[in-house]
Amino acid sequence: MSGPIVVINPNSNRAVTEGLDRALDGFRFADGPPIECLTLPEGPFGIESQVQSDQVVQPLVALVQSRPDAAAFVIACYSDPGLAACREVAKVPVFGIQESGILAAMGRGDMVGVISLSQASVVRHRAYMRRMGVSLRISWDLAVDLSVAESAGGEGAFLTLLTAGHHLIDDGADVIVLGCAGMARHRAQLQTDLGVPVIDPTQAAVAQALGAILG
Amino acid sequence: MSGPIVVINPNSNRAVTEGLDRALDGFRFADGPPIECLTLPEGPFGIESQVQSDQVVQPLVALVQSRPDAAAFVIACYSDPGLAACREVAKVPVFGIQESGILAAMGRGDMVGVISLSQASVVRHRAYMRRMGVSLRISWDLAVDLSVAESAGGEGAFLTLLTAGHHLIDDGADVIVLGCAGMARHRAQLQTDLGVPVIDPTQAAVAQALGAILG
């Protein structure tokens, strides 16, 4: 129970890892479990296809196996790469941020809207929501056509996400999930401006990891 | 954000509140949000029927309205009494332990088994799972025929829960939710003995409250 929560960014963009790290500061306590954010060196610069998502599974499994000290793992890419495989080899709980983000959202509103990077990822998410058995709770998964790196950018990215959020709310969503780990820095301001809960999926996963290891 | 997480036991059995309070110790940090456990004085000694569940809604709403300092609320009865009404009046997130327990379980296994107090509660839970839109993820909700107070008891209660857990696993569950706030004290030992994750729903709700307020 004294081990760290190990959060793995499966792409090799260290700016994304640093963004995650900052976004998790609120979850660090003097006498709480350490939260460690790692970059997967073998990962591509951004995971934007199925091939790239599948490519990181083996390095992720190896990384998980190399950290027997961890109290829990979080795989911080919204395609939840290698989640099933890492659960198979880990002796501790493993969380995927898409799964965690959706579950957190289901406790905050009735219809969940998702902001995704690309139309191709929307198709993958829809199948994943069926797999999770929660399709009746998803209103719309809206693509904004940004790269992982762009979504972590400044004003321009924020305004794109804000517009998408308004579209989702007009369509019936009463809670919104950010469909990429890179969007974390925009969460708080989006929630303020949109007036509905906005879920950063990595924060959601870390909260669920705390639930699993502190109980 | 500096306010407490207020956990309300909607029945008036103070032993249950004390059990909850102990079960949440792991979630208290030197520099983290306080977690306060209250007993609803107007509640019945145990909530074991729909009428009793509906009876506590107005006192719960009043209690929520009387605590503008709270950062989040948790309603700690597995029938999630007054959840929708409290969400309507609260300016902060409100969590129900059935909803939170099921969502937490869905991040730990594929098929969720539930241990419930009575056959009547099983019927209510099934309708609630449909309402949540997650019926495909629930394997079996098994009644053990205990009162709230009995489920919080010692060795005898533990053995009853252990037997139920084994039945659920044999039937295909790979994660188990304790269907009453009173069962919290048995969680850790049950998880050890059963070899699958066992979710205490109040702990799950507090973890989700942390996720909502620390993000």
Next chain:
Amino acid sequence: MSGPIVVINPNSNRAVTEGLDRALDGFRFADGPPIECLTLPEGPFGIESQVQSDQVVQPLVALVQSRPDAAAFVIACYSDPGLAACREVAKVPVFGIQESGILAAMGRGDMVGVISLSQASVVRHRAYMRRMGVSLRISWDLAVDLSVAESAGGEGAFLTLLTAGHHLIDDGADVIVLGCAGMARHRAQLQTDLGVPVIDPTQAAVAQALGAILG
């Protein structure tokens, strides 16, 4: 079997009760069960929020318990307040008009459209349709932004409902449910003008009560 069908308007707007009473005239027979329409004196003037809906549960339970002569009860508010609790205490069948209206509609068309008072009620209805397990049969629940009292009004209300009905049909509905007991007076004309079955949910509930007590 010789007792009355007791129809309870859980709000205290007597004009709504009188409207219900008239709308049920067709169901009264010389040698049939009496149909009695009551106003719940403790109810708010209109039930337009979750808190108001939950507020009437205890007076409804008390009223049901005070009428051991009833052959059946109908709770005539589209949020079906207290339905589960009243069923728990009543020795005779209890019907909620949302449930009954939807079930009746499912026997008249394939896709059910609903005209609701407000966007907030739409969210509650959607969760209720999931709870009923019939989401695949609901096309659209469209809010018209009227109060209970306004929906029972004259020409203006009628035209608002007619426009909503046309929108629902264009969207694929082939049967329409009036999502408030107050709209009863408009049913027949709406059905004529829209050319699809229009269901008044209180009439639907009384028909189902007849089915339960005459069988």
Next chain:
Amino acid sequence: MSGPIVVINPNSNRAVTEGLDRALDGFRFADGPPIECLTLPEGPFGIESQVQSDQVVQPLVALVQSRPDAAAFVIACYSDPGLAACREVAKVPVFGIQESGILAAMGRGDMVGVISLSQASVVRHRAYMRRMGVSLRISWDLAVDLSVAESAGGEGAFLTLLTAGHHLIDDGADVIVLGCAGMARHRAQLQTDLGVPVIDPTQAAVAQALGAILG
């Protein structure tokens, strides 16, 4: 509106029609719509296969077209033969007893058990429940291996149905539908002995016809 409710037994077994006729006596009022029960002369003695069910569609359509005076039609065979075709040609509401029986049951309990004649009919019913979009509300459809004529028989048939009812209740059903028009005569006694609502589907359909024409 002054026309009769025309109930058609699509098989040619007049004893079944007579049983229906008696079972509907409670729905006849001095000043209410007449309820007329007809035997389809072209029907087989019992409809126990898909081929027999499809065989009666054209005679049913012809019969419906020959009765422009009817206020509503009920097709009184649990396979709902010709329901869609009759709805296409009729200018008034048409009810099928399987659909009506299930809808009525969904207003009386949470999980619906069905007593069917044969395993082959169970397979057909399951597909029909999916078509209705209500599969989550059906607990078990249990075959008793009786012919239509046998199910309308005396003590022996009653005991077979009673045993089936107990099995369904043990399995979680809290309301039971009789899956053949011929079982009507046993409904009241089964309900008394089983302690849960027992739905005769023809009575349910007539109640829904009343709802459609009296509104």
Next chain:
Amino acid sequence: MSGPIVVINPNSNRAVTEGLDRALDGFRFADGPPIECLTLPEGPFGIESQVQSDQVVQPLVALVQSRPDAAAFVIACYSDPGLAACREVAKVPVFGIQESGILAAMGRGDMVGVISLSQASVVRHRAYMRRMGVSLRISWDLAVDLSVAESAGGEGAFLTLLTAGHHLIDDGADVIVLGCAGMARHRAQLQTDLGVPVIDPTQAAVAQALGAILG
């Protein structure tokens, strides 16, 4: 195994049968099973209503029974008339083209769009998709308002189908099913122009028949 695959066009429009016959040329091999295309002489010129669909069931059953030499049957009308009845009497596999077309599409894309002849058929298809239990995989069933004969026509029909296909893709479909046997001649060009798989349901059914008899 040496018998033919018998493809039955249940309408009496021989031009449609000839179109089918040509569309199946690719499935004929020197040493493979013969594929025979028949016109049902008793069928209407086009099956465009439920009554017409039900009308052909008995002649279809008779035809199936008259061909004990067949290795498999395909019923080549998108309403799948008589599918259950023919399966009951045939000793060999029987395929309906709607069912086969949808199943084939589910192996080629995630969301299936359908191009249908009329709004009335769209309603029937939606119920059929629920019956198949695959509603979550259907994006939109779009009516083009053509008769069977018109859909088999030239340039004008092609452009109508092409426009419909673009609408379906814009709405999220990534595979398209032609909702009438008559549209077969347009399949290849539509697939080329639309850039997503376009399924001719009769070809899909014949492929599944091959799978059933060659295994």
Next chain:
Amino acid sequence: MSGPIVVINPNSNRAVTEGLDRALDGFRFADGPPIECLTLPEGPFGIESQVQSDQVVQPLVALVQSRPDAAAFVIACYSDPGLAACREVAKVPVFGIQESGILAAMGRGDMVGVISLSQASVVRHRAYMRRMGVSLRISWDLAVDLSVAESAGGEGAFLTLLTAGHHLIDDGADVIVLGCAGMARHRAQLQTDLGVPVIDPTQAAVAQALGAILG
């Protein structure tokens, strides 16, 4: 269109590849597309875990990319490893045998039973059925506790599968899918002995590949 259907056995057990090859003989025609069966040299001897399944994705993608002459690909392992990734890179249709086997079964019966190698694979299959959106059509997925190699064995394996088949039929299945490519050799005899269609998923996938390339 003149290229071969390339069937890839993603494990390195050549006996399994040879069994597949023989099982596909019926699909080879003098003037039809060649069907080529390959062994993935990088694969494990049997794929019996998630890790092993994910491990073969990259070699599968490479193999697919190395065969631009192929008309279609079949991935012949019941966990459908790499299906999404291979579809992303291939310019021609790619089939997974689990998906194809289930779709073929849905055209042969109403409730699909599956015979799987191990309890762990059953859990993976259940999630996959939800992902496909077809859970309502699956009756039971029964593990027989054999390795891939054992399932391809002689009399002993056959009797184990036969017993499993009888259990599935008793539980309501009317069509059975063999949940491992290695079981192909037993299909015909199992179908004869069980009296319901038994689907070999590789044959099903090849039939669907024929449908895709011959149309």
